[in-house]
Amino acid sequence: MNTDYETVRKIGDVLNDPKEPLAGRFRALFTLRNLGGQTAIDCISKCFGDSSALLKHECAYCLGQMQDKGAIPALESVLRDENQETIVRHEAGEALGAIGADSVLDILEEFQHSEIQEISETCQLAIQRIQWLHSQKKHDKSSKLSANPFESVDPAPPAEETTIETLRERLLDEKLSLFDRYRAMFALRNHNSEESVKALAEGLQCSNSALFRHEIAYVLGQMQHKVCVPQLMESLKKLEENAMVRHECAEALGSIAQDESEDILKEYAKDKERVVRESCEVALDMCEYEQSGDLHYADGLIKVQEAKA
Ligand SMILES: [Fe+2]
Ligand SMILES: [Fe+2]
Ligand SMILES: [Fe+2]
Numbered sequence: 001m002n003t004d005y006e007t008v009r010k011i012g013d014v015l016n017d018p019k020e021p022l023a024g025r026f027r028a029l030f031t032l033r034n035l036g037g038q039t040a041i042d043c044i045s046k047c048f049g050d051s052s053a054l055l056k057h058e059c060a061y062c063l064g065q066m067q068d069k070g071a072i073p074a075l076e077s078v079l080r081d082e083n084q085e086t087i088v089r090h091e092a093g094e095a096l097g098a099i100g101a102d103s104v105l106d107i108l109e110e111f112q113h114s115e116i117q118e119i120s121e122t123c124q125l126a127i128q129r130i131q132w133l134h135s136q137k138k139h140d141k142s143s144k145l146s147a148n149p150f151e152s153v154d155p156a157p158p159a160e161e162t163t164i165e166t167l168r169e170r171l172l173d174e175k176l177s178l179f180d181r182y183r184a185m186f187a188l189r190n191h192n193s194e195e196s197v198k199a200l201a202e203g204l205q206c207s208n209s210a211l212f213r214h215e216i217a218y219v220l221g222q223m224q225h226k227v228c229v230p231q232l233m234e235s236l237k238k239l240e241e242n243a244m245v246r247h248e249c250a251e252a253l254g255s256i257a258q259d260e261s262e263d264i265l266k267e268y269a270k271d272k273e274r275v276v277r278e279s280c281e282v283a284l285d286m287c288e289y290e291q292s293g294d295l296h297y298a299d300g301l302i303k304v305q306e307a308k309a
Pocket of ligand 1 (some may be wrong): 091
């Protein structure tokens with residue numbers, strides 16, 4: 001798509017305007033991600049100065065998904081910045097892994113022993129993802145891997161094909177490395193059946209890593225299967241649960257868009273954790289979009305064009 005500099009900047013202005021409603025800023029962000037290019041990257045990077053951790057972490061996520069090396073300097077400085085919230089720094093680390101360039105290994109190694117568990121685990125996973133990419137280049141084994149029907153760049157490759165029961169056991173085995181458990185997670189996600197959703201939802205109870213539980217909620221949101229709504233609700237309601245996990249449960253409920261999710265999202269839109277409140281707000285907007293059948297969720301470009309006309 002050929003979108004001129006001025007138009008991209010205008011969408012960037014919506015993203016970076018704290019007076020705009022959060023849902024509209026999210027839509028502008030996804031529009032920029034879809035457009036790509038350095039101007040879009042610069043507009044997204046500018047947003048790291050915002051006060052919303054939710055929005056900033058989503059900016060980092062989008063920069064990772066774009067897989068453009070032009071975003072590396074901004075992501076590195078976010079990962080380094082101790083004034084950024086953990087959820088934002090985690091997502092910056094993960095995004096560096098998603099870009100997958102060798103040049104990011106130094107900074108990932110520097111933070112792989114961070115005393116903040118979400119950050120150290122993220123960096124370890126990102127390093128292993130890059131190492132895995134290297135091993136793939138040497139021997140082409142990729143054919144044994146299931147395809148990802150969701151078009152996301154994931155923090156780990158899927159495990160080689162095996163039964164759902166074997167994958168479930170690996171997923172829930174807290175003695176295995178996080179990387180191996182993530183590989184089982186993404187293989188189950190790719191399986192995309194009710195049985196695999198149920199196995200994944202059990203992962204919300206695994207106690208040793210909040211990062212792991214939040215990723216489970218993320219993939220359940222991708223799969224949009226209603227069978228896991230009760231488990232997602234249970235984790236959102238748990239006030240002692242890590243806010244990063246509750247945030248991801250709220251967004252997953254929003255993307256599954258059951259009538260029953262609406263009530264709970266409205267309730268937790270008043271949560272004491274800002275990141276949870278804002279996730280519910282954005283999730284309610286996604287709910288509305290899923291229910292309307294509107295194809296233009298990332299409608300920032302349409303809005304700017306309408307304003308021009
Ligand atoms: Fe992520
Ligand atoms: Fe995340
Ligand atoms: Fe998230």
